[in-house]
Amino acid sequence: MSTRTGWTTTPVTAELLRGALDLEHTGRGALPHRLPPRARRRIPVGGLALAEAQPAGVRLAFRTRATTVELDVIATKRVHPGLPPLPDGVYELLVNGRLAGAARAPHGDVLTIDMTAGTAVTRPGPMATLRFAGLGGDDKDVEIWLPYDESTLLVALRTDAPVRVPPPHGRKVWLHHGSSISQGSNAATPTGTWPAVAAAAGEVELVNMGFGGNALLDPFTARAMRDTPADLISVKIGINVVNTDLMRRRAFDPAVHGFLxxxxxxxxxxxxxVVSPIHCALHERTPGPSAVDVGAMREGRLRFTAAGDPAEVAAGKLTLRVIREELARIVRERADDDPNLHHLDGLALYGEADEADLPLPDDLHPDAAAHRLIGERFARAAFGAGGPFVTGSG
Structure with a gap:
């Protein structure tokens, strides 16, 4: 559709999106989802509905000669009373795979989450226009990576040259499921999350099903992954099972088998x-649940503590060390009948020795530098020589 002279408005459709499993058209814009409608209808009360609508790894992809691109969005800004404001999410524009611009939406809807009262209230807000200029007039592949931590309504895409759906990329599709660490928590940018770093190094197309607080072996998540086309699959299991104190060992093992x-x-x-948890001193020997450090909250800082009792491990409570042992055993036993099933110890991605140089800022999530380290190490382990994801595997 034509707008001002020489400009074109292109409807945001599923054909222009990568990394999303559904696109919901609302009265205010198009909302990418990382779970399909059937799975979303199974979501219990809690944070998964918020997490799956945060577009980690989702990007607009198109081919154009445009020198300027504008994207109207309504981003959801999260506010936690008692804590400093969160930084605005970053939108990154890539040209032929290289970073060519970044922008932030300074305003939008506001979601106020009171972590002590357990309440969440949304206040509608205004649209923001992101502008990327100086892109050159040659024919090029453009991607706009959306923030991993801000739900984003895509209202309008405008360009000063026509847009078309890009041709097939020919790359393998990597489908990954994990926790907030996989979603990107504490990374600086959407292409700086560890799965995005690894996907770029491995030259694969990422579908990121990392859900903050919700890598909990949910059957509906497994079914969504079962039904999603993929050439490579990974599941990172452990930290959410511990920090929600969701299962005992008796329930954990069958749940892993059922998911697989x-x-x-x-x-x-x-x-x-199958990837086991990275090092997290809080829960190496101490079971969950995790709890917000009230003392740190009073000082305006977000930190977590372990509220479990190590003595309860003997009765079946789970720690990260127990989960690593169980996952290694499960994969080893299943691999006798499944030669394409593999295991990666999360300590090879971020171990105890890394904590000294790159401590977890809130005692639970890696920072931007640690995300890059984890992504680079995963790429070497999975996509490097002899790795399970090298070209020709499977």
Whole structure:
């Protein structure tokens, strides 16, 4: 559709999106989702509905000769009373795979989450226009990566030259599921989350199903992954099971088997990598749940503590060390009948020795530098020589 002279407005459709499993058209704009409608109808009360609508790894992708691109968005800004304001989410524009611009939406809807009262209230806000200029008039592939931590309504895409759907990229699709660390928590930018770093190094197309607080072996998540086309699959399991204190060992092992069984229903021979938790001193020997450090909150800082009792491990409570042992054993036993099933110890991505140089700022999530380190190490382990995701695997 034509707008001002020489400009074109292109409807935001699913054909222009990568990394999303659904696009919901609302009265205010198009909302990308990382779970399909059927799975969303199974979501219990809690944070998963918020997390799956935060577009981690989702990007607009198109081909154009445009020198200037404008994107109207309504971003959801989260506010936590008692804590400093969160930084605005970053939108990154890539040209032919290289960073060519970044922008932030300074305003939008406001979601106030009171972590002590357990309440969440949303106040509608205004639209923001992101502008990327000076892109050169050659024909090029453009991607706009959306923030990993801000739900974003896509209102309008405008360019000073026509836009078309890009041709098939020919790259393998990597489907990954994990916790807030996989979603990107505490990374600086959407392309700086560890899965995005690893995907760039491995030259694959990322579908990021990292859900903050919700890597909990939910059957509906497994079914969504089962039904999603993918050439490579990984699941990072552990930290959310511990810090929600959701399961005991008796329930954990069958839940892992059930999750993997469901994945294999749709992907019987796809390379499948099970990744255990990275180092987190809070829960190495102490079970969950995690709790907000009230003292730090009073000082305006967000930190977490472990509220479990190490003595309860003998009765079946889970720690990260227990989960690593269980996952290694489960994969080892299943691999006898499944040669495309693999295991990666999370301590190889971020271990105890790394904590001294790159401590977890809130005692739970890695910072931007640690995300890059984890992504680079994952790429070497998975996509490097002899890795389960190298070209020709599966």
């Amino acid at each position: 069984d469901t994945l294999r229903e749709g992907h019987p021979s796809t390379p499948l990598l």
